[in-house]
Amino acid sequence: MKYAEILHRCFRCGYCKFTLDYENFNCPPYRKYRFDTFAPGGRMWLIRAWLNGEIENSERFQEILYSCATCGNCVEHCAFTFRENLVDIFIAAREEMVNGGRIPPPVRDYFKAISIHGNPYNLPAAQRSSWAADLPVQPYDGQEYLFYVGCVGSYDERGRKIAQAVSRNLIRAGVSFGILGEREPCDGNEVRVLGESGLFEYLAETNIALFRQLGVRKIITLDPHAFNAFRKEYPAFGGDFEVLHYSQVFSRLIESGNLKPGNFAARVTFHDACYLGRHGGEYEAPRNILRAIPGVELVEMRQNRANALCCGGGGGNFFTDILGGEGDSPSRIRVRQALETGAEILVVSCPQCAKMLEDAIKAEGLDGRLTVADAGELLDASLRGH
Template sequence: MKYADIAHRCFRCGYCKFTSDYENFNCPSYRKYRFDTFAPGGRMWLIRAWLTGEIENSERFQEILYSCATCGSCVEHCAFTFREDLVNIFIAAREEMVNSGRIPPAVRDYFKAISIHGNPYNLPAAERAAWAENLPVESYNGQEYLFYVGCVGSYDERGRKMAQAVSRLLSKAGVSFGILGEQEPCDGNEVRVLGEAGLFQFLAEINIALFRERGVKKIITLDPHAFNAFTKDYPEFGGDIEVRHYSQVLVDLIESGKLKPKAFAAKATFHDACYLGRHGGEYKAPRKILRAIPGIELVEMDQNRENALCCGGGGGNFFTDILGGDADSPNRIRVRQARETGAELLIVSCPQCAKMLEDAIKAEGLENCLTVMDAGELLDASIHED
């Protein structure tokens, strides 16, 4: 297994489980289960025991390995030099499990859906651009930007609303952009983190070839997960394209005066998406959008930025639901944290986070006092507010 030579270096000190001030636990799976086996350190020791033959692949071991949301909090807080490879070690172990042919059924079904239909929803490619109906959105034909929407933005009802809001803003600002529609392949980020390295390489090479064929030089992504794959993983396969998350583009449009927010009175808190924040290093852009809207009072949750609690959708869990949705699940803990701020709006920058947190609000019975909005949706609403 890749990284096998450093899997023994974890001393199980426990720093990886905490926020930087040691006030709270920040590993989503540990926070739910409260067993060290579900913490990064315990997971490392189990992987080592598996590699040395002390334990075997089992349903329980699969649950432990796949409960990791790859949020990167352990990378932020580990005290040792191998910290940058922590998430990569867990992904490499998943690759070994995939190669052995023994994986959780939900993970197997996810790979099957991507392989057959090109998306995890088992829906036809012809429906991939349905979200853009009745909007001034053109097919990509050499425009300055390709707006890469991704599977969740294309097929999920919540994600579609985000794609529509962002496209309206780009159009209003006069940005030259187009979409690939039914020709848009899956970016493969979740395929990679779930351990199917071969399928991920196949998707990356398809995307890169398509981008080259269509002359794509610049990409705006809706989903931070696609942003992560394009910026960090695609270069290995020759995909060297300028990629920006939509929040970064919207900030530039506001600062240049091409988008002029109007007053929108509300108290809001912001949830940092792991793949935009910890993985992507972008904490400022979404907050700049909020602060640019007159009337928005931004209040931070205690756990924010690099200490933000993951919604639990990362690492493929958005599709596999291995972490589940009971009261101790990270998405439900997160909406309770948001409610404690007194905010009426919970702002996100990721379609997976939007869905995870909306579901948690319903489960917590907070529909009448807390509403999830994407940063693009809020900006769009402020601009089009009567």
């Protein structure tokens, strides 16, 4: 297994599961399960035990490995020099499981859906652009930017609304962009983190070939997960593109005066998406959008930026639901944290976070007290005069 030579170096001291100030545990599966086996140190010791033949690849072991949200909190807070590799180690262990042919059924089904249909929803590619049916969005044909929407933005009802709002803002600002529609393959970020490196390689190469064929040089992504794959993983396959998350584009457009947000009176708080923040290093662009909207009062949760609690959707859990949505699941804890700020809107910058947190609000019975909006949607609403 890749990184096997690092496993024994974990001291299981537990710094990895905290916030930086130690006020709270911040590892999503540890927050839910509370067994030390579900914290990064537990996974390190168990992976080593598995490779040494001291434990089996059981359902419990699979649950321990696949409930990791790959959120990167451990990378931020581990005390040791190998911290940068922690998430890579957990992904490598999943790869080892995939190669051994014993993985949780929802993970297997996810791979099958991507492999057969090109998306996790088992829906036809022809429906991939239906979200844009009522918008003057053009197919990509040499425009300055490719707007890469991704599976969630294309098929999920909540994600489609965000894709529409982001598109409207791009059109208003006069950005030259097009979409791939039914030609758009899955970006593969979750395929990779769930451990199917062969399928990810295929998807990356397919995307890169298509982008090159179409002359794509600049990409705007809706989803921070695609943003991560394109920026950090595709270069290893020769895919060097200028990649921006939509929040970065809007932040620049606002700064340059090409987008002038209207009034929108609301007290809001912002949830950092792990693949934009901790993985992407971008904490300010979405906040810049919020600060630029007159009437918006931004109040931070105690746990923000590198200390933000993941919504629990990362690492493929959005699709496999292994981390689940019970009482102490991270998404439900996160909406409680948002409520503590007194905000009426919980703003996100990721369609997966939007869905996870919206479901958590329902489960917590907070309908009417807290709503979820994407930063792109809030900007759209302000520009529409709502």
